[in-house]
Amino acid sequence: MTEDLMTIREMCDAFDVTPRTLRFYESKELLFPERQGQRRFFAKRDRGRLKLILRGKRFGFSLEEIRQLLNLYELGDQQQTQIAKTYEVAQMRLADMERQREELTEAIEDLKDQLRWGEKLIASMNTTKKAAE
Numbered sequence: 692m693t694e695d696l697m698t699i700r701e702m703c704d705a706f707d708v709t710p711r712t713l714r715f716y717e718s719k720e721l722l723f724p725e726r727q728g729q730r731r732f733f734a735k736r737d738r739g740r741l742k743l744i745l746r747g748k749r750f751g752f753s754l755e756e757i758r759q760l761l762n763l764y765e766l767g768d769q770q771q772t773q774i775a776k777t778y779e780v781a782q783m784r785l786a787d788m789e790r791q792r793e794e795l796t797e798a799i800e801d802l803k804d805q806l807r808w809g810e811k812l813i814a815s816m817n818t819t820k821k822a823a824e
Contacts, residue, residue, distance in 0.1 A: 696725065696732040706741055716744060721758055751784055 699710050713731070716722045721744055724731035733741075740761055747757040760780065763773035 695735050697738065699724075699731050699733070702733050702738070702741070705738070706745065708741075708745070713741075716741070719754055719758065721754065721761065750781065751788065752780065756780055 697705065699713055702708070702713055703710055713722065713724075713733075717724060717731070722733070722737050722740055724733045724737055726732075743761060744754075744757055747760070748754075752760075760773060760777050763776055764770060766772050
């Protein structure tokens, strides 16, 4: 085995993922480890792809989007198409995330208002109860 290859355990340790995750990404044709019998060995290319997969997942890209973007690497145009398409998808994802943040901020404020209302209601019920005793 060459220095460039990593075992599934080494990949798991290096990227803080589980073997199941690596097998799943392989089944989705995102990673292409070399196989020697039942063992998988991951080359430098797989490590680069996994790094991009994990970054894409962190940003909320779907696995299908990630797969399509990774496949653009093979076009042989010095990654121009891949970079342009990644930029386009990232802009759309950022717009979605900002919209979600606005919705979440609004929901948080609404919930805080409801909690303040609930506090007042509970306090008034406790005051009424003590007065009745």
